[in-house]
Amino acid sequence: MHEMENPTIEKDHMEDENKLTPLEGEPVSDGLGEMSLLDHLEELRKRLIRAVIAIFVGMLACVPLSKYIFNYLMLPLFESLPKNSKMIYTSPHEAFFVYLKTAFISGIFLSLPYSFYQIWLFVKPGLYPEERKFIIPISICSALLFITGAMFGYFIIFPYAYKFFMSFANVYISPMISMKEGLAFAVRILIAFGIVFELPLVIFFLARLGLVTSSFLRKYRKYAILIAFIVGAVLTPPDALTQCLMAGPLVLLYEVGIWIAFFFGKKEKKQDQPKGSEKQEQAENMLAQGGDVDEQDKDTEKDQRD
Numbered sequence: 648m649h650e651m652e653n654p655t656i657e658k659d660h661m662e663d664e665n666k667l668t669p670l671e672g673e674p675v676s677d678g679l680g681e682m683s684l685l686d687h688l689e690e691l692r693k694r695l696i697r698a699v700i701a702i703f704v705g706m707l708a709c710v711p712l713s714k715y716i717f718n719y720l721m722l723p724l725f726e727s728l729p730k731n732s733k734m735i736y737t738s739p740h741e742a743f744f745v746y747l748k749t750a751f752i753s754g755i756f757l758s759l760p761y762s763f764y765q766i767w768l769f770v771k772p773g774l775y776p777e778e779r780k781f782i783i784p785i786s787i788c789s790a791l792l793f794i795t796g797a798m799f800g801y802f803i804i805f806p807y808a809y810k811f812f813m814s815f816a817n818v819y820i821s822p823m824i825s826m827k828e829g830l831a832f833a834v835r836i837l838i839a840f841g842i843v844f845e846l847p848l849v850i851f852f853l854a855r856l857g858l859v860t861s862s863f864l865r866k867y868r869k870y871a872i873l874i875a876f877i878v879g880a881v882l883t884p885p886d887a888l889t890q891c892l893m894a895g896p897l898v899l900l901y902e903v904g905i906w907i908a909f910f911f912g913k914k915e916k917k918q919d920q921p922k923g924s925e926k927q928e929q930a931e932n933m934l935a936q937g938g939d940v941d942e943q944d945k946d947t948e949k950d951q952r953d
Contacts, residue, residue, distance in 0.1 A: 796844030854912030
């Protein structure tokens with residue numbers, strides 16, 4: 648009489664067989680990367696809410712100082728205006744909302760480290776364990792690069808751009824710039840240069856992912872220079888000076904990105920081998936082909952004799 652197998656033991660045995668074990672050399676997942684689309688959306692919503700709260704807190708902190716911040720932001724424009732010229736506002740509520748927008752923009756800059764930290768926490772599940780420990784340094788670096796770009800726009804671009812545009816004033820025409828238009832112009836320049844200065848960090852991650860290499864970036868350098876001038880023409884006022892002032896740093900940052908990809912990117916496959924090894928491989932291939940031909944000739948002669 649055959650012994651009856653215990654169904655519980657058989658079920659446990661089947662479950663043990665169905666368990667997947669990680670292959671050697673593969674990173675062990677901690678479950679963070681195995682998220683559904685809804686989980687990713689929920690994670691994104693949580694990070695965005697925290698970033699918005701941080702911006703709102705920064706905005707509240709800057710509201711009492713909004714007038715001083717606006718005056719300092721417009722200082723390069725004030726210095727370029729003709730004598731006896733002032734900024735204007737064309738509606739009763741314009742000045743109030745301009746100061747409010749100034750506080751909001753200031754809150755964004757004030758909360759940049761925390762906001763970037765939330766962004767990188769959202770990206771964290773897709774990173775390797777050894778890369779996740781750099782989340783805080785990368786967040787700080789992201790904020791510093793953005794602020795550096797904005798400062799470059801303020802101290803370098805603003806004086807030249809405002810002087811160029813104010814040079815069209817003469818006896819018959821005089822500039823009457825509203826607070827709203829002045830703030831919009833300044834914010835556009837600051838954000839544009841802040842984003843452009845993030846290029847080295849973008850190249851760093853693309854290189855770590857293996858999507859770009861230093862040789863690839865060097866190969867397409869001339870196209871990158873062309874794109875830099877196109878970006879400068881789109882993001883800056885329509886004059887050659889400010890376009891070059893944006894394209895120049897962008898090209899320099901691209902060169903920095905090449906070295907970053909070289910030192911921190913994945914190891915590139917050696918495509919250029921020494922000439923001696925190439926000749927040796929060709930000789931070995933010729934010998935191998937010659938041996939195959941000789942064997943075929945011997946087989947043919949043997950068949951003819953038979």
